[in-house]
Amino acid sequence: MNKKRLKIMGLLVVCNLLGLVLYWQLLSLNMHQLFVASGVTLIITIIEILIGELLLVHSNKELQIINERINALTDHKTAPAVLGTDASEYLPLHNSLNQLQEMVIKRQQKHAERNGEWQMLLKYLPAGVLVINSQQEVVLSNEKMAEMLGHYIADNQHHFTEDIESAELLSMINHAIQFNQDSHQLISIMARDQVWDAQVRVYRNETDLLSILVILYDITDILRAQQTQIDFLRNASHELKTPVTSIAGFSQTLLDGAKDDPEILNDFLNEINDSSQQLTELVNDILTISHVQTQQNVTKKLIDLHELVHQQLIKRQPVADKIQVKLINKVPLGFMVNANEQGLTRVIRNLVSNAVKYNRPNGSVTVNAQKTTNGWQLSVSDTGIGIKPTEQKRVFERFYRADQSHSKQEISGTGLGLAIVAEIVKTAGGTVTIGSQLDQGTTINVNIND
Numbered sequence: 001m002n003k004k005r006l007k008i009m010g011l012l013v014v015c016n017l018l019g020l021v022l023y024w025q026l027l028s029l030n031m032h033q034l035f036v037a038s039g040v041t042l043i044i045t046i047i048e049i050l051i052g053e054l055l056l057v058h059s060n061k062e063l064q065i066i067n068e069r070i071n072a073l074t075d076h077k078t079a080p081a082v083l084g085t086d087a088s089e090y091l092p093l094h095n096s097l098n099q100l101q102e103m104v105i106k107r108q109q110k111h112a113e114r115n116g117e118w119q120m121l122l123k124y125l126p127a128g129v130l131v132i133n134s135q136q137e138v139v140l141s142n143e144k145m146a147e148m149l150g151h152y153i154a155d156n157q158h159h160f161t162e163d164i165e166s167a168e169l170l171s172m173i174n175h176a177i178q179f180n181q182d183s184h185q186l187i188s189i190m191a192r193d194q195v196w197d198a199q200v201r202v203y204r205n206e207t208d209l210l211s212i213l214v215i216l217y218d219i220t221d222i223l224r225a226q227q228t229q230i231d232f233l234r235n236a237s238h239e240l241k242t243p244v245t246s247i248a249g250f251s252q253t254l255l256d257g258a259k260d261d262p263e264i265l266n267d268f269l270n271e272i273n274d275s276s277q278q279l280t281e282l283v284n285d286i287l288t289i290s291h292v293q294t295q296q297n298v299t300k301k302l303i304d305l306h307e308l309v310h311q312q313l314i315k316r317q318p319v320a321d322k323i324q325v326k327l328i329n330k331v332p333l334g335f336m337v338n339a340n341e342q343g344l345t346r347v348i349r350n351l352v353s354n355a356v357k358y359n360r361p362n363g364s365v366t367v368n369a370q371k372t373t374n375g376w377q378l379s380v381s382d383t384g385i386g387i388k389p390t391e392q393k394r395v396f397e398r399f400y401r402a403d404q405s406h407s408k409q410e411i412s413g414t415g416l417g418l419a420i421v422a423e424i425v426k427t428a429g430g431t432v433t434i435g436s437q438l439d440q441g442t443t444i445n446v447n448i449n450d
Contacts (some may be wrong), residue, residue, distance in 0.1 A: 052432040128216035235399035243275035285416035298340040306331040355382035375450040384437040396422040
């Protein structure tokens with residue numbers, strides 16, 4: 001108990017003693033004296049009441065301060081700390097509240113740090129996350145989920161059906177709510193050409209309230225990569241089988257006695273040689289694609305593009321002469337580019353070879369180049385059979401060959417030439433585009449950004 005309160009209590013005791021003395025004296029006083037004594041007694045009583053009120057007000061004020069501090073803590077607010085003083089009988093309570101407030105602040109800071117880490121994890125998580133509470137309201141989601149669902153998810157609590165349009169996913173969530181069971185399945189989203197790996201999990205907390213966790217993984221690219229590998233192996237096996245079968249068949253026929261006929265021997269050996277070259281080209285092209293895909297960094301240097309094209313046209317000239325195709329180099333003299341020489345050489349060789357093979361007698365192949373806003377462009381044009389509009393998007397696929405029935409030409413090749421071009425240009429950070437018209441010719445543009 002503080003000194004101020006002790007003094008007030010002492011005054012009350014004195015007042016009470018005086019009251020007792022006066023009461024005893026009243027018994028022996030006359031009328032006038034009785035009136036005076038009654039007045040004094042009244043004054044003492046009023047003083048006693050005022051002192052009691054003063055004590056009560058002081059006590060209530062401190063209790064009000066304590067109550068305000070407790071309310072502040074309850075509302076997660078920070079109240080000013082009370083400095084230690086012996087003047088208050090509630091000092092121990094104030095000190096306890098100071099310690100409690102300090103502990104609450106530290107826990108709030110720790111909670112804020114963990115919440116920030118959790119929000120950062122949710123933001124960059126490669127999977128879509130959605131949490132639904134027992135009232136079937138969305139209480140948590142991340143950016144990836146909004147991206148996959150194709151629209152913004154509101155921060156305020158709302159029914160999950162406002163966000164989810166997929167009938168299959170809605171069915172999974174409703175099944176989890178109704179039967180309290182987890183589920184896992186693949187969902188095809190035809191409108192966006194996507195495939196989701198969807199998981200719906202059920203959780204119950206200590207009060208047995210239900211929560212639903214929805215996790216979506218976009219596995220579209222993974223499935224496409226798997227299908228590409230399957231197609232590649234199937235097509236490669238088919239392409240390898242043809243020359244190998246020819247080599248085996250002609251060899252066996254020669255061993256069975258056909259070698260004794262000089263004319264047959266010569267024809268069969270030529271067939272075996274052609275099949276061997278075809279097989280070698282196919283293996284080299286497969287190795288080239290594998291090498292380009294695994295190539296991380298390529299060495300670049302300044303290259304005279306006119307001179308490089310000139311060298312490749314000279315090498316392709318013997319094949320062009322057989323079908324009377326003219327090769328034209330329109331790349332400006334001294335046209336310098338910064339590129340990987342091996343990759344660029346392969347691009348020019350494949351594009352020119354294709355342009356010659358799919359050309360017509362007395363046709364032409366023209367190679368040109370020009371500077372662009374962001375870099376430079378290489379163009380290879382031919383006057384050949386052209387490509388159907390429906391097939392132009394697929395010519396860069398591995399082993400894909402455009403329909404040649406309209407040209408009545410049987411054109412050999414591995415079917416990897418343009419696929420290799422696309423891979424090399426992609427690795428260099430560029431793009432390949434094609435323009436073609438049936439019976440008029442084709443132009444392929446390679447755009448490289450410096």
